[in-house]
Amino acid sequence: MLDSADITTRVEEILNTHKGMEGSLLPILHAIQAEFGYVPQAALPIIAQDLSLSKAEVHGVMSFYHDFREHPAGKHVLKLCRAESCQSMGADRVAAHAQKALGIEWHETTKDGNVTLEPIFCLGLCACGPAAIVDGKLVGRVDEARIDAIIGGLK
Amino acid sequence: MKIYLPLDSAAVALGADEIAESLMFQAKARGVNLTLVRNGSHGMVWLEPMAEIVTDAGRMAFGPLTLSDVPALFGDLASHPKALGKTEDLPWLKAQTRLTFARVGVIDPLSLDDYKAHGGLAGLTLALGMDKAGIVAEVTNSGLRGRGGAGFPTGIKWKTVSEAVADRKYIVCNADEGDSATFADRMLMEGDPFTLIEGMIIAGLATGATKGFVYIRSEYPIAIEVMQKAVKIATDAGVLGASVLGSANAFNIEIRVGAGAYVCGEETSLLNSLEGKRGVVRAKPPLPALQGFMAKPTVVNNVISLASVPVIFEKGAAFYKDFGLGRSRGTIPLQIAGNVKHGGLFEIAFGLTLGEIVDKIAGGSASGRPVKAVQVGGPLGAYFPRALFDTPFGYEEFAGKDGLIGHAGLTVFDDSADMLKQARFAMEFCAIESCGKCTPCRIGAVRGVETVDRIAKGDASAIPLLTDLCNTMKSGSLCALGGFTPYPVMSALTHFPDDFAPMKEAAE
Numbered sequence: 001m002l003d004s005a006d007i008t009t010r011v012e013e014i015l016n017t018h019k020g021m022e023g024s025l026l027p028i029l030h031a032i033q034a035e036f037g038y039v040p041q042a043a044l045p046i047i048a049q050d051l052s053l054s055k056a057e058v059h060g061v062m063s064f065y066h067d068f069r070e071h072p073a074g075k076h077v078l079k080l081c082r083a084e085s086c087q088s089m090g091a092d093r094v095a096a097h098a099q100k101a102l103g104i105e106w107h108e109t110t111k112d113g114n115v116t117l118e119p120i121f122c123l124g125l126c127a128c129g130p131a132a133i134v135d136g137k138l139v140g141r142v143d144e145a146r147i148d149a150i151i152g153g154l155k
Numbered sequence: 156m157k158i159y160l161p162l163d164s165a166a167v168a169l170g171a172d173e174i175a176e177s178l179m180f181q182a183k184a185r186g187v188n189l190t191l192v193r194n195g196s197h198g199m200v201w202l203e204p205m206a207e208i209v210t211d212a213g214r215m216a217f218g219p220l221t222l223s224d225v226p227a228l229f230g231d232l233a234s235h236p237k238a239l240g241k242t243e244d245l246p247w248l249k250a251q252t253r254l255t256f257a258r259v260g261v262i263d264p265l266s267l268d269d270y271k272a273h274g275g276l277a278g279l280t281l282a283l284g285m286d287k288a289g290i291v292a293e294v295t296n297s298g299l300r301g302r303g304g305a306g307f308p309t310g311i312k313w314k315t316v317s318e319a320v321a322d323r324k325y326i327v328c329n330a331d332e333g334d335s336a337t338f339a340d341r342m343l344m345e346g347d348p349f350t351l352i353e354g355m356i357i358a359g360l361a362t363g364a365t366k367g368f369v370y371i372r373s374e375y376p377i378a379i380e381v382m383q384k385a386v387k388i389a390t391d392a393g394v395l396g397a398s399v400l401g402s403a404n405a406f407n408i409e410i411r412v413g414a415g416a417y418v419c420g421e422e423t424s425l426l427n428s429l430e431g432k433r434g435v436v437r438a439k440p441p442l443p444a445l446q447g448f449m450a451k452p453t454v455v456n457n458v459i460s461l462a463s464v465p466v467i468f469e470k471g472a473a474f475y476k477d478f479g480l481g482r483s484r485g486t487i488p489l490q491i492a493g494n495v496k497h498g499g500l501f502e503i504a505f506g507l508t509l510g511e512i513v514d515k516i517a518g519g520s521a522s523g524r525p526v527k528a529v530q531v532g533g534p535l536g537a538y539f540p541r542a543l544f545d546t547p548f549g550y551e552e553f554a555g556k557d558g559l560i561g562h563a564g565l566t567v568f569d570d571s572a573d574m575l576k577q578a579r580f581a582m583e584f585c586a587i588e589s590c591g592k593c594t595p596c597r598i599g600a601v602r603g604v605e606t607v608d609r610i611a612k613g614d615a616s617a618i619p620l621l622t623d624l625c626n627t628m629k630s631g632s633l634c635a636l637g638g639f640t641p642y643p644v645m646s647a648l649t650h651f652p653d654d655f656a657p658m659k660e661a662a663e
Contacts, residue, residue, distance in 0.1 A: 022449065025431030026414055030373075051431070064433040064590075065414030067373055083335030084530055085566045087580070088493035089521070121417055121584070123374050124338035125168050126564065127200035127491065127498030136376060140168035 004042045010035055011043045015050045025051060025061055029068055038069035074109040074116035076154040078102075079133045080142070082119045085126035090143070094130050095119075097144045101151055115154055156182070156189050157209040158228075161260070163196035163345050164377045165338070165499075169219065171204040177225040178206070185229055195346015197260035198500030199247050207242050208232060216242040247497065250516070252478060254470075254486050255463045256339075256502045259346035265384055267392055270349045276394070278468030282357045283402050287317050290361040294464065296472035298484025302339075303329055303420075303457030304532065304561040304635070306483075306550040309464075312454060315444040316362040319452035324364035326355050327429065327448055327455045330371040330378070331413050331420040334533025336492040336564030340458035342500055343488075344371070344378040347462070348385035349394075352408060354461035356399055357468065358454050359406040367406065368448070369458075370425055372413040383410050417534075417588040421634045422455040424590060435590045436634045457562070459488060478504035483549035491517045493566035494526075510544030513567055524569035528651065530577075532561025534584050535639035537646035538574065557646065559639070574651035579607040581643040585636060596637025599628040603644065610655055618655065621648065 014031045018024040028047060032039050039062055048055045062068045080086075080095050102110055102117055109116040125131035128140035134150055142150075160166070160175055175191060182189035196203060205218030208228065215232060216239040217224070227235050239245060253259075262269040270276070282290050295310025316324060328351065332340040344351060355367045371379050386408050389395045397405045416434045419425045423437035426448050447453025463485065467475045476484045483505035489512060491498050496518035513519070513529055520526050528538040537558035539546065546556050553560045568577075582603030589596045603624055609617035625641035632638040648655055 023430040023432075026428060027411065030412060030414070061431065061433050064435075065416050067413075067415035083584075084534060084577070084580070085335045085492040085564075087577075088566055088568045088572065120374060120415075121588070122333055122335045122337075123164070123168075124332065124341040125165050126336045126338055126493065126566065127495070128165050128169055128203070129493070131168060133374075138164055138168035138377075140165060 007040050007042045008046060011046045015047065025058070029062055033068060038072045041070070075114050076135050077116045077118060078150065078154070079118045079120040081121070081123055081125070081129065081131040083122040086129035086131055089129040091130035094142055094144060094147060098147045098151070101147060115151065156187050157192065158189060159192045159194045159207040159214065160204060161196040162193035162264070162377060162381070164341060164375070165200050166196050166203040166205070167377065169203045170221070173222060174204045174206065174220050174225060177222050178228070181225055181229060187229060192263045194262065195259040195264055196342060197242065197248060198256070198342065199245070199497070200499040201497050202239065212241065214242045216240065216245060247501070251502050252486050252504055253502050254466045254475065255459060256343065256488055256500065257466065258350065259342060262347065264346050264348055264381055265388060267349065267388055267394070274469055275349055276353060276400070278465035279353050279356055279400065281468045282360050283400060283404070287361055287363065290357065291317055293468060293472050294361070297467045297475040298479070299460060299463055299467065299475070300483070300550065301457055302459035302463070302487070302562065304559065309456060309460050312444055312456070313358060313361050315442065316364070316452045316454050319445055321452050323366070323451045324362055325448045325451060325453040326358045326362070326364045326367040327426065327453055328355055328367065328369040328458055328461055329420065329422060329425055329455055330369050330458050331425055332458070332562065333372060333417040333420045334562050334564055336530065336566040337490050337533055337562045339488040339490050339500060339563065341375050341378050343458055343462050345381050348382050349389060350462045350465055351458055352385060352389050352395065354464035355408060356395070356406045357464050358456065358461060360404055362452070362454055364454065365405045365407065367408040368411050368429055369408060370411045370413060370429055373415055379410065379412055386410060418590045418636055421636065424634070425455065426453065435592050438633060480506035480547060481549050481551055483551070487548065487563050489548070490564040492564060494520045494522055494569050495567045496521050505549045507548050508544060509539055509546050509548065512548065512565065513544065517567060520567060520569040522569045524571065526567055527570040527572050528568045528574065530566040530568070530643060532559045533564050534581060535635055535642055536561045537642040538577065538650060539646070540650040542650070557642070559642065574647040574654040575607065575611055578644045578647040579604060581640050582607060585640040589636060593631070593633040593637060595628045595631035596633070599624055599637060600640060618648070
């Protein structure tokens with residue numbers, strides 16, 4: 001677990017690499033999430049001060065976007081596309097299968113902290129759906145068997 | 156030995172990286188000196204991963220490849236079980252008019268030399284010899300309209316920015332391609348990134364802007380990587396920078412990454428996001444063309460709009476305008492998706508009928524069942540029944556049938572689709588993605604889900620209520636998210652009333 005001094009040091013380093021950038025808040029939040037796996041609450045006042053914003057404004061931006069996490073995700077993140085093209089190829093059925101296999105709903109993490117399941121709206125793989133992205137790796141034509149294989153591989 | 160194998164996301168999602176690894180391994184084991192070029196996809200997604208081997212006769216295609224097909228690629232090619240013949244002879248490619256996508260799949264996306272050898276930078280070179288008004292006039296004369304979905308004439312937008320007086324101006328490329336069934340922006344950025352860069356530089360020359368941003372959605376990791384590399388290569392080569400191709404004009408590009416908000420595909424919301432704010436929609440006026448990024452005059456154009464500019468200069472506005480029908484000029488990259496036999500990207504002049512696209516080009520459904528509905532234009536587009544399959548593909552033609560072409564994505568559904576469920580999803584999606592600024596969208600979408608649920612339970616009195624709610628959302632929302640969600644909902648209700656009938660549940 002990181003202590004707040006570690007967080008402060010790293011956040012300040014990230015802020016320094018974004019000096020002079022126009023509209024830098026999203027790139028900063030992305031960099032912080034890439035570093036910690038989520039955006040720690042402790043980072044918000046440091047960012048706010050650096051950008052001359054209120055902490056509420058920074059929180060407002062962070063919480064607006066689906067990508068930014070307030071808490072760390074599970075060890076693995078499985079995102080399944082829920083959009084129309086994937087639906088037309090059975091995405092709802094595949095998602096229900098994944099939820100059952102993992103024993104969790106959308107946005108939840110398995111009890112052992114291994115897998116977080118999230119919906120995603122379109123990966124641009126609409127001609128080879130249903131689509132998924134597993135720890136950043138794209139997967140097309142996902143069916144129930146594929147889900148089982150993916151989950152089985154997430155150790 | 157030279158082999159092309161796509162780095163395109165769809166090819167990768169179907170195993171292209173594993174095929175690439177196997178090719179390298181097999182080549183090494185056989186002592187073959189292999190040059191493996193990771194190119195863009197030709198757009199035949201059902202054939203991906205599709206490798207092309209360069210032979211004396213031309214590029215020979217093989218696909219869809221599995222790992223077990225790899226060893227035979229080093230043997231007698233004619234007898235390879237996945238041999239498709241010469242790439243250029245494939246019927247799906249031959250039937251197209253590839254202008255914007257001419258180089259996608261053909262060249263090494265990150266080779267500037269390859270780009271130039273295939274006509275790249277010819278348009279920019281011509282534009283550098285023209286004045287601002289001349290560049291704007293060329294784009295106006297081409298008839299190019301915004302390919303993001305709104306269909307606003309690109310030349311008029313550029314003219315407004317060009318004539319605005321300001322100390323700084325910006326070119327913002329909207330690469331937040333969030334509509335389901337669309338992937339043209341992604342394929343272009345992955346397969347021919349320099350075309351987009353060239354188009355943005357020309358936009359800069361036309362307007363006096365010296366800074367450009369490409370706002371790419373985070374769901375497109377490969378496109379982000381390719382664009383970042385391409386900008387670096389273009390900058391190092393002097394295509395971008397203080398002196399574009401040695402001229403007195405400066406232009407720089409920065410790649411920015413979205414954060415999973417669909418509404419940021421709306422231009423004012425995108426600008427707020429780019430400024431580091433919540434992606435909340437802005438009221439218009441002021442137009443972004445006058446007060447856009449950081450309140451400075453800004454061109455906000457879709458990837459395909461900008462990427463179509465170089466070919467317009469290379470071949471001339473008249474050449475481009477010659478394609479199409481009515482007020483829809485030039486070509487459109489159709490993105491055929493969902494439950495189809497042959498899905499992918501198909502660039503053609505405007506004017507094919509929906510039926511020709513679905514039945515002939517796409518070859519019907521993947522499941523083999525009858526096609527029930529086609530959603531055209533993404534999650535905010537209408538569902539078209541077979542009765543409207545004679546609608547020609549054009550902006551006005553689709554608007555005339557209470558639909559829209561949007562970004563030209565088509566999702567095909569077979570007869571197992573439940574249109575009430577699709578209508579409910581449209582409302583649910585709007586509720587999830589609403590930026591929250593205006594009431595009809597923020598609250599209307601939530602009430603919409605509830606109202607569809609009432610209909611599903613057999614409450615017929617909720618049908619007029621849903622219609623009324625859709626009218627309120629349509630006329631009262633600030634942007635297309637709330638304003639266009641009624642398209643899928645009302646089209647489902649209008650064209651597929653049986654799915655909304657009260658006896659439905661009882662019958663089941």
